[in-house]
Amino acid sequence: MSIQQPPDHGATTFESPVSSTGAATVSNGAQSKKQPPPEKPSDVRRRSHIILAFWLIVLCLGLPIWWRTTTIYRADLPVQEMLDWADGKACRPVFPLRISIQANALQEQEAQNLLRLTQHALDDLNDFSGHHLRLQLAPPAATENHDSESVLTIRLVPGDTTTAKFDPHEPMLDITYPPNAIPSPTSSSSSLATYVAGQLRSTFAEEQATISHLLSTNAIPSEHRPQGLSPDVSESLSKRTTRSVKYAPTYHLTFSLFTSGPLPSSWDIDGAINEYMKPVLDVLSPIHNFTIDTQVQLYAAPGVHSQVLNKEDLSSFINAAEWPLSPSIGGAPTINFIVFVGNQTIAAPSQGPGEGDDAPGSASHSWLIPQWGTVYLLSLPDDTTRLSSEALKQPLLTFTSHLLSLTGTPQSGSLPLRLSTLARIRSADLLLRASSTLGSLARLALALPSISIPSRVADGVSKTMHHLRLACETLGGPEGLAHARIAEAEAERAFFEKSMVGQLYFPDEHKIAVYMPLLGPVAVPLVMGLLNELKAWRKRRREAAEQGAGKKKE
Amino acid sequence: MRQFLSFLWLSLLSISVFSSSAAADSDYHEQLNLRPLPFSGLLASFNFRSNTTVSEFEKGNFRFFPRSLGQILQHAGTRELHLRFSLGRWDAETWGASPWDGAREGGTGVELWAWLEADTDKEADHKWLTLTNALSGLFCASLNFIDGTRTTRPVMSFQPEGDHSTVTNMHLLYGVLPHEVVCTENLTPFLKLLPCKGKAGIATLLDGHKLFDASWQSMAIDIRPICPPGGECVLQIEQTIDMVLDIDRSKRPRGNPIPRPPPGHELPCDASKPYHSHDTCFPVDHAANQEWSLSQIFGKPMKGTCPLTDPAVPPVCLQVPDSRSVFVSGGVREKKNPNHISRCFDIPPSTELEMVLPAPDDVTAQSTVPTDIVTPKSPLLYAERSFTGHGQERGGVQTILRNPSPDTAVDFIYMESLPWFMRIYLHTMEARVAGHSANKSSLIQQVYYRPAVDRARATQLEVRMRVPPASTVFLTYDFEKSILRYTEYPPDANRGFDVAAAVITVLNKGQIQGEGESTTKSGGGGGDGGTTKGGRFAAYTLRTTTLLCSLPTPDFSMPYNVIIFTSTAIALAFGGLFNILVRRFVAADEGPEGGLAMVVGRLKGRLLGLLKGVKGR
Incomplete structure (x- = not known):
């Protein structure tokens, strides 16, 4: 309807406002411009529909797609x-330990009574609820074969005095008692029962202490925790747990002979292992498997060259850069046993290594490296070319005892019990x-x-x-x-x-740099359009309200 | 009497050398062979070999065999292993046939091939992965990058060197890393595998500074089971280092390594020229007549012998004609070999060996053929390979194979394992004899081709060929370069991509004809090539140089440019469309005053007002 006019210079419009030749002159003189014709309501409605449609697409399609494509998968974890x-x-870790008592010489009644009394005595002594010793009476028929359910079998045998002796091959405790020690059915205490309870308690004391130490170092609530671990005991236990290798079903044992010079260049390690170490490995076999390899390395210079090794030197003795002690690649942790032939000695034990906890004789030759292995210093005459199996006896016995402490085996009790x-x-x-x-x-x-x-x-x-x-x-x-x-x-x-x-590093600035060129120019017209539309809508409503008010006045 | 004794010595020595090489029954030996080459080169071949019985190996008792490597072999089910670290190029035109007949040589970079015991291909791949990863850790090399795209299974080129009569399910896998730079960090673990480390014996001469300064060097590890007749099977590990040192370069003092022109009076002049006088000098082309000593070349003298070594094998041998005199330090016994071109030295333990090779007496060398060094044997085949063509889309490869022999044809297998982004057109492959146009068909006898799979498998090409006597053959084929994905380019993409060396295996005639005649050992290598049976599969092995293939590389800021460009285009289009849909169009005088026109108008009005005010005053 309105026709495009020739381009009008702004300045002319400003200077001579009256010269405009519009058909519809404005009544109030201040407004110099002519108004556009009023918009059709259908146009207005269409415009708001358009804006609404765009926003709907952005919100219902764009946002979910963006969300879906950039989200990180996180599985539900409990x-x-x-x-x-x-x-x-x-x-709540509870160790119910069943201990059977074989008392073939006693009558059923007497035995039951003794058992009750011993259990009482044990319960009085025990302060750790997680570790519970429960006694039971073994059926007399099963005299010889050891009950697999129970941890320990106590054999009560009549004798002259009260003695206790561990069976070296099976978890059995032989207790002899004088004939007068059988408690009468009415008595509430018995020296034999107290004795048995005391024996049991001392047998399992170390296990209890170790387990309670384990629980206390982990975040177990205090009500399950036993009290009364003296700091001394606790310290030695923590030392022992840090020393032991992480549990694995298979350990790889590497025996290495390092010599500072060219000799000796061979050793009878196979025979020595079979003779001195194999028995212990066989005993450990239900819990761990062992694979073994051996090597000889000549011209190996230790990390410390001083003649007498102090405690500080021991930790840097292993020349990790040059000695080929790479761990095995099979996945099983490696325990290293090193025989070093050289003339170095360890300083006197008085000021010496805290690690040397074994017999003082062996402490001056060897030391244990926590979670890693053992080094044994061996001095030999210069012309030895081959190390015999006898010469390896002492080193291997040391290695065996160190292996037990490296695997974390407790130190007291008979071997099956341990x-x-x-x-x-x-x-x-x-x-x-x-x-x-x-x-x-x-x-x-x-x-x-x-x-x-x-x-x-x-x-x-x-x-x-x-x-x-x-x-x-x-x-x-x-x-x-x-x-x-x-x-x-x-x-x-x-x-x-x-x-x-492998979490990818993707900084936020990066995201902005990628999104901004697109989102900025697109978002500005969208937002402006929405704002203008809202403004216009509010204006229309006000006008409608004014009109309504005017009509009412009329 | 003395002569008789020395003769006895010589015969004893030769017997011991050959018997030890044939039976390989000693547990450990080491030997260094020095051979001066034309143009002031010196080839030093270090060889260390140790045996362990298979039963001891399986029990895990390691004495001479390195435990770290033994564990890897056991874990990965490896029956035979060959590993090469090489640097530089063997200049066959000047230096002749390569040592060990090329059996201990590798292409530039790292090369690994092994026979694995596995029931299925998949299991073999798995074990190969274990093997490469473990070796990568042991040798500080990027061997773990030998993945499926760099692994091939050669069909014709390799045969096991060891005795595998008991095993039937062996898989051969071959991987190569041409881009790997061999350096000191690979030498240190190599020396750690030796029983005497680098502390005694010939290994004391090995020094990273000298080794990696050499014109060419190759470190090799070969492990193979060997069953001597009537004896227990042994597992043999042979470690070899061959290097060609430039005597001029090695003699430079370490503190002052920059070469400077010598003053005039020190210039070696060719006195045979007619214009030679006190003020005119024609410099002698090569400095082969130089004096050198062991400590000058290697930076230090040799420290004694390794006490474990087999005393029957002399630790150091030097290959020069008997006419030249050699000075050695006291206590060292020199023994000349009956072939008149080599001599060996017996060194008492804990004696430092120093060796001086003085310049020959006839310094004014008249003849062009040097008589003061052993003339190198010419190789069975010369090969060089290069790229042809231009542009970023297509290319070609041309290999020139020259048979120097005047009367015998050479049968060989040419093997290439090409990266997948080089797609070869097999139909373009052709071989032609230089100068002849016909007679193509008889050159290529057999082709084994396994095409590449993008991002998964490399191209494998094995060609069995024959080169007629005294002729040159051109083997050419074309290929297409594919475009990689953005993330597949290495950080230095514009450098190009290394293409592994081609392996050329010259077949042993005796082996082919099945006559079982034992091959003559090359006199140069100074030992056997590690075989026990008569007749090796390969008479000679050589490798071409690696190639550098340049692929079209994109501009790596491209993704961001693309993002910004497309975003801007979309935003422009969207803004225009949206405004057309939403805006209302009115006549110019009907619209609200705004924009630039209003600002300008307002400014003008204010200026006019100011002017009026000035005028009015």
Whole structure:
């Protein structure tokens, strides 16, 4: 309707406002311009529809697509449950130890009575609810074969005096008692019962202390924790746990002969191992497998060259840069045993190594490197070309005793008992380790909201928790160890998931640099259009209200 | 009497050398061979070999065999292993045939091939991955980058050197890293594998500064089981280092390594020229007649012998004609070999060996053929390879193969493993004899070709060929360069991509004809090539140089440019469309005053007002 006019210079318009030749002159003189014709209501409606449509597309299509394509996959983790495991709320480690008593010489009645009294005495002595000794009477028929359910069998044999002796090959305790020591059915105390209880208590004292130490170092609530671990005991226990190698089903033993010169260049290590170490390895075989390799290295210079080695020198003695002591590649942790032929000696034990806890004679030749292995210094005549098996006896015996402490075997008691204790300590250790790994994973997932959590991690977590639950139920038994082992392995796998660790560095500035060129120019007209439309809509409403008011006045 | 004794010595020595090389029954030996080459080169071949019985190996008792490597072999089920670290180019035109007949040589970079025991291909791949990763850690090399795209399974080129009669399910895998730069960090683990480390024996001469300053060097590790007749099977590890040192360069003092022109009176002049006088000098082309000593060349004298080494094998041998005199330090016994071109030295333990080779007496060399060094044997085949063509889309490869022999044809297998981004056109492959146009078909006898799969597998090309006597053959083919993805380019993309050396295996005639005649050992290598049976599969092995293929490289800021450009275009289009849809159009005088016109108008009005005010005053 309105016709495009020839371009009018602004200045002319300003200087001579009256010269405009519009058809519709404005009544109030201040407004010099002519107004556009009023818009049709259909046009106005269409415009708001257009703006609404654009915004709908942006909000309903654009935003979800953007969200979907840039989001990071995070599998659901049972975070609270994981934290419960880590805090020890999910499982209360209880070790019910069954001890059977064989008393073939006693009558049923007497035996029951003795058992009751001993149990009483034990309960009085015990202050740690997690570690519970329960006595039971073995059926008299099973005289010889050892009951697999029970941890220890006590054989009561009549004798002259009260003595106790461990069977060296089986978990059995032989106790002899004088005939007058049988308690009468009415008496409430008995010296024999107290004696047996005391024996049991001292036998399991170390295990109790170790387990309670394990629990106390992990975040187990204090009500489950035993009191009364003296700081002395606690310190020695923590020393021992830090010394022992991380649990693995298989250990790789590497025996190395290092010599400072060209001789000796061979050794009879095979025979020496078979003779001195194999028996112990066989005994340990239910818990650990061992693979063995040996090597001879000539011209090996130690990291310390002084003649007398001080305590500080011992830690830097291993020349890690030059000695080929690379760990085995099979996945099993390696324990190194090194015989170093040279003329160096260790300084006197008075000021000397705190590590040398064995017999003083061996402490002056060898030392134990926590979680790594042992070094044995051997001085030989210069012209020895071959080390015989006899010359290796002392080093190998030292290695054997160090191997036991490196695997974390307790130090008191008979060997079968020590091994079953080792299995229990290991399962508790693995259980706690897996739980704390779960806790770390949960805390990690909470702390880094931008880290991706693949579904494999969730699988691993659920598998871990399943096995943890099973392990917790069967703690103390062999299947408990197996479950704890699986749980620990799964937890480690979930925690060290590769795609989770490799978090891409993608800074926010980067995102802005990529989004701005598109979003800026697109967003400005959209937002301005919306704002203008809102303004116009408000104006229309006000005008309508004014008109309505005017009509009313009329 | 003395002569008789020395004769006895010589015969004893030769018997011991050959028997030890044939039976390989000693547990450890080491030997250094020095051979002066034309143009003041010196080839030093270090060879260390140790054996362990298979039963001891399986029990894990390591004495001479390195435990770190033994564990890797056991873990990855490796029956035989060959590893090469090489640098530089063997100049066959000048230096002749390469040592060990090329059996201990590798292409530039790192090369690895191994026979693995596996039931399926997949299992073999898995073990190969384990092997490369473990070796990568042991040798501080990027061997873990040998992935599927760099691994091939050669069909014709390699045969196991060891005795594998008991094993049937062996897989050969071959991987190569041409881009790897071999350096000191690879030498240190190499020396750690030796029983005497670098502390005694010939290994004391090995020094990273000298080794990697050499014109050409190759470090090799070969592990193979060997079953001597009637004896227990042994696993043999042979470590070899060959290097060609430039005597001029090595003699430069370490503190002052910059070469400077010698003063006039020290210039070696060719006195045979007619214009030679006290003020005119025609410099002698090569300085082969120089005096050198062991400590000058290697930076230090040799420290004694390794006490474990087999005493029957002399630790150092020098290959010069008997006519030249050699001075050695006291206590060292010199023994001349019956072939009149080499001599060996017996060194008592804990004696430092220093050796001086004085310049020959006839310094004014009249003849062009030097008589003061052993003339190098010419190789069976010369090969060089280069790129042809131009542009970023297509290219070609041309290999020139020359048979120097006047009367015998050479049969060989030419193997290339090309990266997948070089797509070769097999139909363009042709071989022609220089000067002849016909007779193509008889040159290429057999082709094995396994095409590449993008980003998954390399091209494998093995060609069995024959080059007629005294002729040159051109083997050419064309290829297309593919465009890589943005993230597939290395950081230095404009440098180009290394293409691995081609492996040329010259077949042993006796082996082919099945006559079982034992091959004559080359006199140059100074030992056997590590075989026990008569007749090796390969008579000679050589490798071409690596090539540098330049691919079209993008501008790496491209993604951001693309993002910004397309965003701007979209934004412009969107803004215009949106405004047309939403805006209302009115006549110019009907619209609200605004924009630039209003600002300008307001400014003008104010200026006019000011002017009026000035005038009015």
